[in-house]
Amino acid sequence: MGVRKHAAARQRATPDALEPGLVIAAHGRHYLVQAGEEKLHCVTRGKKSDVAVGDRIRLARTSADQGVIESIDERKTLLYRSDQYKSKLLAANVDQLFIVVATEPSFTDDLVSRALVAAESAGVAAHLILNKTDITDALPKTRERLQVYARLGYPVHEVSAKAHPDDTRAAFLPLLEGKSTILIGQSGMGKSSIINLIIPDADIATREISAALDTGKHTTTFTRLYQMEGEASIIDSPGFQEFGLYQLSEGMLERAFRDFTPYLGKCRFYNCHHLNEPGCAVLEAVQAGEIAGLRHQLYAQLVHESSQTLY
Numbered sequence: 001m002g003v004r005k006h007a008a009a010r011q012r013a014t015p016d017a018l019e020p021g022l023v024i025a026a027h028g029r030h031y032l033v034q035a036g037e038e039k040l041h042c043v044t045r046g047k048k049s050d051v052a053v054g055d056r057i058r059l060a061r062t063s064a065d066q067g068v069i070e071s072i073d074e075r076k077t078l079l080y081r082s083d084q085y086k087s088k089l090l091a092a093n094v095d096q097l098f099i100v101v102a103t104e105p106s107f108t109d110d111l112v113s114r115a116l117v118a119a120e121s122a123g124v125a126a127h128l129i130l131n132k133t134d135i136t137d138a139l140p141k142t143r144e145r146l147q148v149y150a151r152l153g154y155p156v157h158e159v160s161a162k163a164h165p166d167d168t169r170a171a172f173l174p175l176l177e178g179k180s181t182i183l184i185g186q187s188g189m190g191k192s193s194i195i196n197l198i199i200p201d202a203d204i205a206t207r208e209i210s211a212a213l214d215t216g217k218h219t220t221t222f223t224r225l226y227q228m229e230g231e232a233s234i235i236d237s238p239g240f241q242e243f244g245l246y247q248l249s250e251g252m253l254e255r256a257f258r259d260f261t262p263y264l265g266k267c268r269f270y271n272c273h274h275l276n277e278p279g280c281a282v283l284e285a286v287q288a289g290e291i292a293g294l295r296h297q298l299y300a301q302l303v304h305e306s307s308q309t310l311y
């Protein structure tokens with residue numbers, strides 16, 4: 001009996017033997033997976049790194065607290081960014097993307113619009129969070145800068161994690177309910193302060209994850225998912241300065257710019273690139289001030305980038 005049991009354990013796991021889990025942190029090709037009440041340190045087979053935080057996976061256990069990810073369940077959504085050489089998965093199965101900006105330090109429109117384009121092309125709702133409203137000197141100008149996004153229909157929520165923590169929590173909780181949300185933002189916008197308000201033991205969880213994945217001192221360089229009550233979850237992704245979208249084709253790009261939608265199909269040439277063609281309805285809308293110049297500039301830049309991929 002003992003011998004037979006041993007032989008069976010050596011066989012490759014059958015699909016029935018696979019356990020379901022949720023990927024809650026990723027660091028290189030190492031993943032932390034929540035499987036029931038347990039957290040397991042998992043790897044993929046071979047050199048595959050196509051697993052993202054938020055993925056629901058099937059795993060085969062290799063020890064009491066370790067496993068191998070054998071398959072990924074079908075994804076509802078997938079957010080990713082890419083440069084000339086490769087793409088990087090940001091998160092799977094999120095419903096909404098919150099872009100955190102602040103009165104100070106100044107944010108860049110380029111990053112905000114790139115995040116909006118990524119969300120649109122992934123079918124993920126996007127919201128803007130304006131933090132540090134207590135810095136009143138910079139508030140009017142920041143609000144004005146955000147008008148371009150508000151006019152496109154992206155909700156803008158004003159908070160102050162430091163000066164009004166209770167109001168900030170109260171503003172977030174209904175927005176997060178029953179949804180999976182990813183927070184992104186440039187460094188210094190106050191994303192960590194917001195996460196700490198919403199998830200009071202976030203720091204402890206981070207230390208645990210860091211120890212489990214052996215990430216060393218660089219505790220902020222990994223993406224992690226916090227499960228909340230009522231099926232809600234929140235994903236904290238490390239701050240980044242680059243948001244490449246080289247993977248998006250020209251057709252995907254024009255559809256990811258909401259402001260272009262009313263004009264698509266109205267250009268003189270059916271295959272118009274909306275860059276310098278005569279009779280381009282998009283360019284005419286830019287001229288007329290109906291599409292913001294900075295949005296069209298970014299579109300042109302992204303079209304250029306998408307022609308540069310080397311993979």
Ligand SMILES: Nc1nc2c(ncn2[C@@H]2O[C@H](COP(=O)(O)OP(=O)(O)OP(=O)(O)O)[C@@H](O)[C@H]2O)c(=O)[nH]1
Nearest residue numbers: 131132160161162163187188189190191192193239
């Ligand atoms: N005045 C003011 N300062 C804030 C507010 N929220 C955060 N801060 C400050 O802004 C600075 C950056 O906040 P963090 O929460 O560390 O910002 P972060 O976006 O996580 O930045 P990184 O950790 O660099 O990614 C800190 O000094 C915070 O104390 C706010 O509502 N008002």
Ligand SMILES: [Zn+2]
Nearest residue numbers: 267272274280
């Ligand atoms: Zn056109």
